[in-house]
Amino acid sequence: MADSIYTFKAQDIHGKEFDFEELRGKVVLIVNTASKCGFTGQYRELEELHKKYHADGLEIIGFPCNQFGHQEPGSEQEILEFCNLNYDVSFKLMSKIEVNGNTAHPLYKHLKQKAPGILGSKGIKWNFTKFLINRDSTIITRYPPQLKPSELEIGIQSLLNMK
Template sequence: MHDPLFDIPCVTIDGRHGTLADYPAKVLLVVNTASECGFTPQYKGLEELWQRYGERGLVVLGFPCNQFGRQEPGSEEQIAAFCERRFGVSFPLFAKVEVNGGDAHPLFVELKKRAPGLLGSKAIKWNFTKFLIADQGRKVKRYSSSTAPQALVGEIEALL
């Protein structure tokens, strides 16, 4: 059965239009990112997951967001250059999005519905909140900003 989560339109950081269906994978890791955040070094760990598990079916997807402390002020070109230069990021990045509020991207609206946060809260609290999507969208699990990418290794291996 096809999950409508995979039909939500997304725009890559270089302006291409598509959906999550463009990334055939067993497991997707969707992360709202920022370049000037205390958690920004997690880009390195996310890239390591992508390198280690990409061939086995993991796709890491980064969605820059400027909603938390205005920690992603740059243009898409600046963000892409920073991520590549500073952390060697090669996993797919997307155009800047909002993850909370009336202008929240539909992907994050749906992810928050499927995997609420602590005490059932829907709002994303900060940059680098992670959503692990498996089983063609039937399983979605949320991880906080403080959860290091390497802490997901056991779960990713179990899903692959």
């Protein structure tokens, strides 16, 4: 298993390959997202964090996922239009993936291994599970879906201040 997120690649929502090496030296928040979920409003707070801290080195990456209640049924184009129209999302969105099971994206296999959930659970429980990663690719923690992105702000600030 890889030791760093920098070894991974994924397709972005526009169909282009994204090399996570581009995140070297940044604080990263990775979130599995869905457009028809009770937590979908978190897009707003994610975007607020992105606008406030991107220039300081924060990268937020959303991975749409349809594994939980089929709450992300749309195509990449439909997801992008929804996010732009409703939340004016400017942080990076990736192509739809699976986060659990044999077909889970390798990045998510890595994230779950490095930051298990409650009681050591390796699976992602629901949409909007968040992983916070520091500037040297150490996964700091996993946050549950119900924790609002705004509640991560102090932790994000402290990681951004660590140069």
